[in-house]
Amino acid sequence: MGATAAPPPDDRSTVERPPRTRRRGLPFLLLLPGGLWLLLFFVVPSVQLAATSLYDRSGSLETGYRQAFAFGNYVDAVAEYWPHLLRSAGYAGIATVICLLLGYPLAYAIAQKAGRWRTLLLVCVIAPFFTTFLLRTLAWKSILSDNGPVVALWRALPFVPDDARLLATPVAVVAGLVYNFLPFMVLPLYASLERLDRRMLEASRDLYARPVATFRRVTLPLSMPGVVAGTLLTFIPATGDYINAELLGTPNQYMIGNVIDSAFLVRLDYPQAAALSFLLMATILVMVFSYLRAAGTEEVV
Amino acid sequence: MADTADLVLDHVTKRFGSFTAVDDLSLTVPQGSFFALLGASGCGKTTTLRTVAGLEEPTSGEIRLGDKVITHLRPYRRPVNTVFQSYALFPHLTVADNIAFGLRRRGIRKVAPKVGEMLELVQLAGFERRKPAQLSGGQQQRVALARALVNEPKVLLLDEPLGALDLKLRRQMQIELKRIQTEVGSTFLHVTHDQDEAMWMADTVAVMNKGRIEQLGAPTEIYEFPANPFVSNFLGQSNLFAAEVSGRSGDDLLLAAHGERFAAPAARARATGGPVWLGIRPEKVRLALPGEQVPPQHNQVRGVLTDTCYAGVSTEYLLRTPWGQEMSVFSANAMAGEPMVPGTEVVAHWYPAHSFVLDRPDGAGEEAPRYTADPLGVAP
Numbered sequence: 001m002g003a004t005a006a007p008p009p010d011d012r013s014t015v016e017r018p019p020r021t022r023r024r025g026l027p028f029l030l031l032l033p034g035g036l037w038l039l040l041f042f043v044v045p046s047v048q049l050a051a052t053s054l055y056d057r058s059g060s061l062e063t064g065y066r067q068a069f070a071f072g073n074y075v076d077a078v079a080e081y082w083p084h085l086l087r088s089a090g091y092a093g094i095a096t097v098i099c100l101l102l103g104y105p106l107a108y109a110i111a112q113k114a115g116r117w118r119t120l121l122l123v124c125v126i127a128p129f130f131t132t133f134l135l136r137t138l139a140w141k142s143i144l145s146d147n148g149p150v151v152a153l154w155r156a157l158p159f160v161p162d163d164a165r166l167l168a169t170p171v172a173v174v175a176g177l178v179y180n181f182l183p184f185m186v187l188p189l190y191a192s193l194e195r196l197d198r199r200m201l202e203a204s205r206d207l208y209a210r211p212v213a214t215f216r217r218v219t220l221p222l223s224m225p226g227v228v229a230g231t232l233l234t235f236i237p238a239t240g241d242y243i244n245a246e247l248l249g250t251p252n253q254y255m256i257g258n259v260i261d262s263a264f265l266v267r268l269d270y271p272q273a274a275a276l277s278f279l280l281m282a283t284i285l286v287m288v289f290s291y292l293r294a295a296g297t298e299e300v301v
Numbered sequence: 302m303a304d305t306a307d308l309v310l311d312h313v314t315k316r317f318g319s320f321t322a323v324d325d326l327s328l329t330v331p332q333g334s335f336f337a338l339l340g341a342s343g344c345g346k347t348t349t350l351r352t353v354a355g356l357e358e359p360t361s362g363e364i365r366l367g368d369k370v371i372t373h374l375r376p377y378r379r380p381v382n383t384v385f386q387s388y389a390l391f392p393h394l395t396v397a398d399n400i401a402f403g404l405r406r407r408g409i410r411k412v413a414p415k416v417g418e419m420l421e422l423v424q425l426a427g428f429e430r431r432k433p434a435q436l437s438g439g440q441q442q443r444v445a446l447a448r449a450l451v452n453e454p455k456v457l458l459l460d461e462p463l464g465a466l467d468l469k470l471r472r473q474m475q476i477e478l479k480r481i482q483t484e485v486g487s488t489f490l491h492v493t494h495d496q497d498e499a500m501w502m503a504d505t506v507a508v509m510n511k512g513r514i515e516q517l518g519a520p521t522e523i524y525e526f527p528a529n530p531f532v533s534n535f536l537g538q539s540n541l542f543a544a545e546v547s548g549r550s551g552d553d554l555l556l557a558a559h560g561e562r563f564a565a566p567a568a569r570a571r572a573t574g575g576p577v578w579l580g581i582r583p584e585k586v587r588l589a590l591p592g593e594q595v596p597p598q599h600n601q602v603r604g605v606l607t608d609t610c611y612a613g614v615s616t617e618y619l620l621r622t623p624w625g626q627e628m629s630v631f632s633a634n635a636m637a638g639e640p641m642v643p644g645t646e647v648v649a650h651w652y653p654a655h656s657f658v659l660d661r662p663d664g665a666g667e668e669a670p671r672y673t674a675d676p677l678g679v680a681p
Contacts, residue, residue, distance in 0.1 A: 202356050203389035205376040207403035207448070217402070221393045 053274035061268060073275040081259050081276060085283060088255040091170065091245075092238035095177035099185040099234050100227065102178070107189035107226070108219075112196065125186050137176055137247050144172050144248065168250045176244035181237065185230040192226025193219075228295050236284055256280055306332045306367040306455045308353065308488060313362035315348050322348040323359070324512035330456070330490055330505075335482050337491045337503035339536070345512035346492045347386075350458050353490065354383045366455055377406070382449035383458040387465070388441045390433040396420070396444050397429035403452040419447040422481060439470045446478075450485060459491040463498065475502055496536050500524065508532050524582075526569055526657055530669075533580055533659065540586070540628045541659070542602075543667035544579040546572075554658060559624040563600045563656070570658035578659040578669070584631040585655040588618065588641065589648045599650040604628060606645045616640040620647060626669060 052065070053073055059065035078085070110121045128136060144150055144166040151166050166172050200222065204214040220227075242257030251258075256276060263273035308330040315323040323345045330336045338346040351357040353364060355376035364372045371379050382403065390399050400419055401412040409415075420426045423443035433441055442462060449457055462478075463471045479502050482489050493499050499506045500520040507517040508531075515535075516528040527533035530541055544558035554570055556563040556579055563579055570577070581600075589595050591603075604620035607627070611634075618630045618641070630649055632640075641647065 197389070199385055199387055199389040200391060202376075203383070203385060203391070204402070206354055206356070206381075206383045207452070208377045208406040209402070210377055210406075213406055217406075218391060222391075224393075 049274045049277060052270055053278050055271040055274075057269065057271045059271075061270075065270065070271065073271050074279065077272055077275045077279060081256065084254060084256045084259050085279065087253070088239050088257065088280070089283065089287070091174055091177060091253075091255060092235050092241075095174050095181065095238050096185075096231050096235045098174070098178045099182050100231060103182055103185035103189055103230065104227075107186050107193050110186075111190050111193035112198075122190070125183050125190075128183065133180060134243065137180065137243055140172070140176050140179065141167065141247055144175070167248060168253070170249070170253055172248040173245050173253045173255075176248045177238045177241060180241075180244065181234045184233040184237070188229035188233060189223065189226040192223045192229075196222055224295065228292070231291070232288060236288070239284055240280060306488070308332075308456050308490065309363075309365040310349070310353070311363040311365065313349070313352060313359045313364060315345075315352055315357060316360045321512055323352065325362070326512065326514060328507060328514065328517070330488055332455075332488055333486050334504045335479070335489045335491065335502055337493060337499035337506045338509055339493060339496060339499040339506050340509035341494055341535075344509045346494075346509050347460055348512075349509070350383075350460055350490065350492045353456065354381055354458050355379050356383075380452075380455040381458060382452050382454040383460060384442075384445045384449050384462045386461045388433075388445040390441055390444055390448070392433055394432075395429065396425070396431050396433070396436070399433065399444055400448045400451050402448065407452075415451055419451045422450070422484070423447045423477075438465055439474065442466060442474060443477075446481070450481070450487075453485075454487060456488045456490055459489060461493055462491075463493075463495075471498070478502060500536070506536075508535055510535070527580070527659070528571065529659055530578060530580075533657075538583055538629060539580045540583060541578040541580050541669040542626070543661060543669070544577050544658075546574045546577055546658075553653060556658070559622070561602065564598070564653040565600075565656035565658050566654050569654070569656065572658060572660035576661040576663060578661045580657045580659055581651055581655060583617070583629040584615070584633070586628075586630040586649050586651045588620075588630055588632060589650060591646055591648060593648070595648060595650045596652075598653065600653055600656060601648055601650045602628065603646070603648050606641055606643045606647060609640050609643055611640055620649060 051067065054067065054069050054071065055065040055073075056068035056070055057073060057076075106125075110118055110125075114121050142148065146165055146167065151164070154160055154166060155162055155164055166175075196219065200218050201214055204218045209217060239255075240257050242255055242261050245253050245255045245258050246261075257280075260273050260276045260280070263269045263276060310326055310328040313323055313326045314321065326345075326349060328349075338349060340346045348357060352359045355371070355374055355378075359372060362372070363370060366380065371381075391402065394402070397413075397416050397420075400416045404412045404415060416429070417426070420428065423446055425440060425443050425447070428436070428440065428444075433444065436444065442465075445462070459478075463474050466474060475498060478489075491499070491503060503520065505518065506520050506523055508515045508523065510531055516523050516532045520536075523532060524536055527536065527539070530539075533539035533541065542558045542563075544556040544563065546554055547557045547562075548555040549567065550564070552567055553564045554567050554573060556565060556577065558579055565579060567573060595601060602622055604622045606618055606620050608619040610617040610619075613634070615631045615633050618632065620628050620630065622628055628649060634640075
């Protein structure tokens with residue numbers, strides 16, 4: 001029908017043109033509020049932070065700061081606080097792995113097996129958000145306290161000394177991180193496992209895959225988007241966290257967030273605080289990008 | 302060990318809560334045959350298939366493959382593979398990896414030659430590295446078939462495998478499937494709601510209804526001599542007239558229906574006395590104008606045409622009998638001439654040997670039962 005299908009030129013096609021050009025501007029119009037917001041509350045502060053990080057450190061709030069392009073601030077910051085940077089990445093990494101190990105079975109059970117309990121279980125996952133982060137972390141302080149039942153149980157285990165503690169140790173800080181960020185792992189995992197097509201699992205079983213093989217070859221690859229989103233949503237905020245180290249740890253467990261906190265609010269060393277903030281951002285970006293490359297899920301993000 | 306690998310379902314029942322999907326079903330699928338389970342949706346045919354695959358466990362009964370009982374074996378332990386209705390190809394794997402999936406799970410290392418061979422068989426050579434999303438529906442269907450067949454299953458289960466394809470592609474795949482079945486020689490158990498597909502492809506058809514098998518046999522057997530009114534209208538169409546057996550004349554039964562007299566061969570009767578259904582397929586009926594010569598021994602019904610439907614190869618007429626029943630007649634468009642117009646008075650007549658007689662239980666009424674294989678009336 002190709003030859004006869006060409007429609008005769010129609011006057012209406014010229015009439016319809018103006019609305020089309022107007023529509024071309026629509027996406028930009030829709031972007032405007034968000035863009036303005038980002039400009040005002042992300043770009044401007046970031047530039048300000050970058051500028052602050054290069055101020056002369058000898059200045060103070062009273063005398064004012066001088067822009068000296070002091071890149072040495074970064075060298076000083078790393079030289080002084082590299083253990084905190086490393087510790088942040090380490091704690092956050094361990095917490096993320098534990099969150100994944102705890103969150104995956106939980107999300108799988110809620111998404112695939114919970115049936116009519118699904119909504120209730122999801123509410124349970126989200127419920128902690130109704131109480132403030134600070135209070136919940138403080139609660140862990142009493143849970144892990146030296147004369148609490150958890151420590152008593154811990155001490156009762158073989159090969160654990162009778163004066164072992166949990167509070168004020170790295171274990172407590174990591175446990176706090178895991179507790180606080182677990183929902184951020186579970187929710188994206190749930191979203192991707194909920195979409196998992198049961199027929200894929202049946203096909204896999206039909207094709208001689210035992211349960212473990214089905215999980216490794218079908219379930220896990222198909223839920224990778226959730227794994228990637230969940231680990232990022234857990235790892236990034238956990239790296240910058242300082243409440244858990246502050247409340248459940250000692251200065252020996254301080255993470256980079258505690259250092260930045262004290263530089264801004266206690267020592268009032270604004271250039272160094274800004275330099276450390278930038279370093280943290282850069283570290284996270286590098287780690288996230290190498291992770292995404294390794295996970296091979298460009299299409300996901 | 303015995304060579305036979307017949308698939309035997311022995312009094313299999315599957316209940317979901319209070320609903321009985323498969324009801325005491327017994328069935329033997331001979332090795333190497335192309336067997337079709339035909340039925341409307343919800344008749345239990347897919348559940349039957351899934352019990353064979355191991356994806357559902359029967360509530361009671363036994364399933365055997367050869368002399369091995371497989372009733373409670375896990376699906377990955379059965380030498381049975383399935384082509385799923387929605388194909389269920391793994392979206393994250395390439396075509397080649399999809400096909401090699403079963404081989405790899407069984408620890409077979411050299412998969413490339415077999416995968417290549419399979420792609421050749423389903424005519425998709427060169428598609429190894431594509432992802433399922435990059436294939437058309439027909440191509441995905443072929444990959445699903447290759448993925449199951451590469452494992453050389455004793456029984457290949459096909460769950461409405463052609464349901465998602467358009468009519469032309471479906472016809473093409475039907476021929477293809479038949480060719481592949483002949484080539485590989487495994488048993489194919491095919492589930493479908495499409496009567497044409499079942500008749501076209503299968504050696505043996507089992508017509509299912511409400512979890513039970515209504516009739517089982519070769520397509521011609523079932524079509525020519527259906528067991529009951531359901532089958533007579535599920536596989537093709539039939540005109541059924543409420544009749545009473547009034548006597549016998551040699552090899553023929555004499556029947557009385559609505560004041561008319563009919564004859565039918567006793568060999569084609571499921572009941573030889575009392576109330577019965579007299580059945581005749583629409584394409585075996587011919588139409589004559591009143592006064593035209595009708596072969597004297599033919600059964601005759603007078604009527605008025607109510608509808609004429611020209612369908613290319615044939616014209617389908619509906620006529621109303623004097624007792625108000627609708628009767629359909631298919632007339633091949635082999636001769637020149639216009640189709641007759643509605644309102645014409647005609648005589649429908651047929652050779653008595655083409656009739657069949659079905660049992661009509663007391664209280665079944667005189668209203669001819671209507672079932673349709675195809676609720677939307679799309680199938681020819």
